[in-house]
Structures are given as structure tokens and as C-alpha cells.
Amino acid sequence: ATRKLLLLPGDGIGPEAMAEVEKLVAVMNDVTGSGFVTETALVGGAAYDAEGAPVSDATMDLALAADAVLFGAVGGPKWDGVAYEKRPEAGLLRLRKDMQLFANLRPAICYPALADASSLKREIIEGLDLLIVRELTGGVYFGEPKEIIDLGNGQKRAIDTQVYDTYEIERIARAAFELARTRRGKVTSMEKRNVMKSGLYWNEVVTRIHRDEYADLTLEHMLADSGGMQLVRAPKQFDVIVTDNLFGDMLSDIAAMLTGSLGMLPSASLGAADEVTGRRKALYEPVHGSAPDIAGKGIANPLAMIASFAMALRYSFAMIAEADALDASIAEVLESGGRTADIMAEGCRRIGTSEMGDAVAER
Ligand code: NAI
Numbered sequence: 001a002t003r004k005l006l007l008l009p010g011d012g013i014g015p016e017a018m019a020e021v022e023k024l025v026a027v028m029n030d031v032t033g034s035g036f037v038t039e040t041a042l043v044g045g046a047a048y049d050a051e052g053a054p055v056s057d058a059t060m061d062l063a064l065a066a067d068a069v070l071f072g073a074v075g076g077p078k079w080d081g082v083a084y085e086k087r088p089e090a091g092l093l094r095l096r097k098d099m100q101l102f103a104n105l106r107p108a109i110c111y112p113a114l115a116d117a118s119s120l121k122r123e124i125i126e127g128l129d130l131l132i133v134r135e136l137t138g139g140v141y142f143g144e145p146k147e148i149i150d151l152g153n154g155q156k157r158a159i160d161t162q163v164y165d166t167y168e169i170e171r172i173a174r175a176a177f178e179l180a181r182t183r184r185g186k187v188t189s190m191e192k193r194n195v196m197k198s199g200l201y202w203n204e205v206v207t208r209i210h211r212d213e214y215a216d217l218t219l220e221h222m223l224a225d226s227g228g229m230q231l232v233r234a235p236k237q238f239d240v241i242v243t244d245n246l247f248g249d250m251l252s253d254i255a256a257m258l259t260g261s262l263g264m265l266p267s268a269s270l271g272a273a274d275e276v277t278g279r280r281k282a283l284y285e286p287v288h289g290s291a292p293d294i295a296g297k298g299i300a301n302p303l304a305m306i307a308s309f310a311m312a313l314r315y316s317f318a319m320i321a322e323a324d325a326l327d328a329s330i331a332e333v334l335e336s337g338g339r340t341a342d343i344m345a346e347g348c349r350r351i352g353t354s355e356m357g358d359a360v361a362e363r
């Protein structure tokens with residue numbers, strides 16, 4: 001089978017991290033005949049400089065035709081003065097919008113070797129493995145009206161509107177239940193039904209989808225503020241958390257910090273399944289940005305990018321054994337004491353970006 005990957009390395013450390021994924025792709029093609037075909041295109045500031053837009057129409061077409069898009073990172077001080085709609089980050093927003101990526105997946109996994117690097121006690125986070133499923137294309141970030149009105153009496157009024165239609169809640173709920181089915185079978189839905197109509201309706205729709213289609217799984221409801229508290233107090237109680245765009249933005253950043261470095265955190269953004277092929281549009285990217293402060297030095301941690309590729313194997317290609325093997329290789333490399341600067345600890349061996357990629361590829 002042919003598996004089409006579009007690589008969008010981007011700016012800063014993006015290309016350095018992506019180079020390590022390319023090593024893994026080459027190894028997988030050579031050793032296991034995975035049949036990956038890669039194309040590489042510019043995105044972000046690099047695309048703005050060369051093509052006049054942070055993602056060109058041609059690149060957008062490649063992204064829509066690929067089985068999966070791997071995205072590095074975009075942005076940097078060089079493009080600070082660029083107009084809002086042409087800034088590097090606008091490239092990522094266009095990809096998300098045109099690919100209709102409505103489900104953002106952010107795992108929080110605690111590697112035993114890094115448990116002491118967390119600000120929480122080892123027993124609270126050791127063995128942690130949760131997945132936040134954030135609604136990404138609706139809610140208060142996009143709802144209308146969205147404006148600042150001059151009231152004329154020296155006062156202004158700022159308005160954002162939280163809007164969720166039935167289909168938007170249904171599809172994110174189904175995505176969360178499907179994911180839970182491949183994990184430990186539990187979904188926790190978070191909203192604020194006590195003070196928000198959209199929270200009340202979110203709760204109602206998620207409850208119905210569970211009752212009608214996924215009654216064999218466990219559904220639990222939690223108020224989002226209380227959920228934030230529980231994430232820090234006892235995170236291991238969670239398997240899959242499903243929540244809206246705004247709460248998901250905050251809760252996933254909290255969950256990220258449970259496990260330590262930004263350089264370790266992968267993410268996936270999934271679209272609707274094609275009715276004929278069942279294939280989902282999908283984009284995989286590390287949570288971190290372009291890290292201009294360390295770019296070009298060969299010291300960036302490529303594991304977030306590599307773990308994002310593991311998510312692509314899992315969710316776009318159903319290569320579960322390969323994804324598990326890759327995740328296990330990451331854990332083994334950490335266990336063996338190889339560390340990039342951002343996760344360096346006493347008694348460990350400091351290695352660079354390329355050595356880290358080599359160590360994973362070797363395993
Ligand atoms: P950042 O994530 O790029 O860096 C924050 C800090 O974490 C820096 O000290 C950096 O050196 C460190 N860091 C990040 N990734 C690392 C890695 N893989 N290995 C080792 N250390 C790592 O966030 P920042 O500094 O706020 O933003 C820098 C640029 O990146 C800005 O232009 C921003 O707009 C952009 N950005 C892009 C994102 C994307 O492409 N999705 C997401 C976040 C920021």
C-alpha cells in the first residue's frame with residue numbers, strides 16, 4: 001500500500017525536528033516495507049518569504065490530498081511585522097479550517113523516566129496516560145457576533161459568543177467515544193452546565209450519543225472548573241476528556257504541564273471521516289512552537305515531533321503495532337539516560353537532536 005505523507009517542517013526548530021521523523025520514515029520503508037511516500041512543502045514564515053503566503057494554494061491542495069500531514073512549527077521574530085492575515089500562524093489556521101479539523105487530540109503521558117521532572121509528586125503522575133479531545137472549530141473563538149461596540153458614552157462593549165450546533169457536539173462526542181473504545185473505555189465530558197446554555201446542551205447531546213451508540217462505555221460529567229482541579233489533584237482518574245474549544249485550550253495546557261517539557265508533547269487534529277473511504281483528514285504536530293531561542297543549534301528535543309508521527313501511525317494508518325513500538329522506543333531511549341538539554345537530569349547523558357532521532361530509529 002502507498003501511504004502519502006505531506007511534511008510541512010516550517011520555521012525555527014521545525015525543520016530540525018522533522019529531519020528526525022524523516023529518518024524514521026526511511027527506516028520503516030527499508031525494514032518493514034511501510035510504503036510511505038513523502039512530499040515536503042513550505043509553511044509559515046518560510047512560505048511567506050518564498051511564496052508570499054504562509055500556506056500557498058498549491059500546498060493546501062497537497063494537504064487535502066495527503067493521507068496525513070506532519071507539521072513542524074511556524075513563526076519567529078523575523079516575521080513580527082508581517083500583516084495579520086499573512087503572518088506565519090495564519091498558515092496553520094488555514095490548514096485547520098480548510099481541512100475542517102474539528103477534533104484536537106492532546107495526550108498527556110508520563111514517562112516513568114521523567115516522572116521526577118514534573119512539579120507533581122511521582123505517585124500522582126507515574127503511569128499517567130490521558131487524552132484530551134478538544135473541539136477545535138466552533139465555540140466562543142468563532143461564534144458571531146464577535147465585536148467591540150462603541151456605546152458612545154465613553155464606554156465600549158466587547159462581545160464574544162459561544163455557539164454550538166447539534167452536529168458539532170455530536171461529532172466531537174463520537175470522536176471521543178471511538179477513541180475511548182481503543183483505550184480504557186471511559187469518557188469524561190467537561191462543560192459548565194450550571195451557568196451556560198451551551199454547557200447544558202453539550203451535556204444533553206453527549207449523554208444522548210452515549211446512551212444511543214456507546215452505552216457499553218463509561219461516561220462521566222464534570223464541571224470544567226472542577227475538572228481543572230481534578231487534573232492537578234488526581235489526573236490518573238481520567239482516560240479520555242472531551243470538552244469545548246475554550247475549556248479544551250486551557251485544560252490541555254494544564255495537562256501538558258503535568259508531564260514536564262514542551263519538547264515531549266505531541267498532538268493530532270482530526271477531521272470528519274470520508275463517507276466512502278472512511279479516511280479522515282488529519283494533521284499531526286508538536287505542541288511546542290518554533291523555539292527561535294534554540295533554533296539552528298542542533299539541541300532541540302525531537303521527541304514531540306516523533307511522538308506526533310506515532311499518533312499519525314495510530315490514527316491515520318491504523319498501524320497500531322508500529323505506533324506502540326515507536327512509543328516504546330521513546331520510553332526506552334529515555335530510560336537509557338539519553339537526554340536533550342530541555343529534559344536533562346542528574347546522571348543522564350546529554351545528546352543533541354540528531355542523536356536522539358538516531359537512538360529512536362535504532363530501536
Ligand atoms: P516555543 O514553544 O517555541 O518555545 C517556548 C520555550 O520552550 C523556549 O524556551 C524553547 O526553547 C523551549 N522549547 C520549545 N520546544 C522545544 C523543544 N522541542 N526542545 C527543547 N526546547 C523547546 O514558544 P514561544 O517561544 O512562545 O514561541 C516561539 C515562536 O513559535 C513564536 O513565533 C510563536 O508564535 C510560535 N509558535 C508556533 C506554534 C506552532 O507552530 N504551532 C505554537 C506556539 C508558538
Ligand code: MG
Pocket residue numbers: 249250253
Ligand atoms: Mg493554548
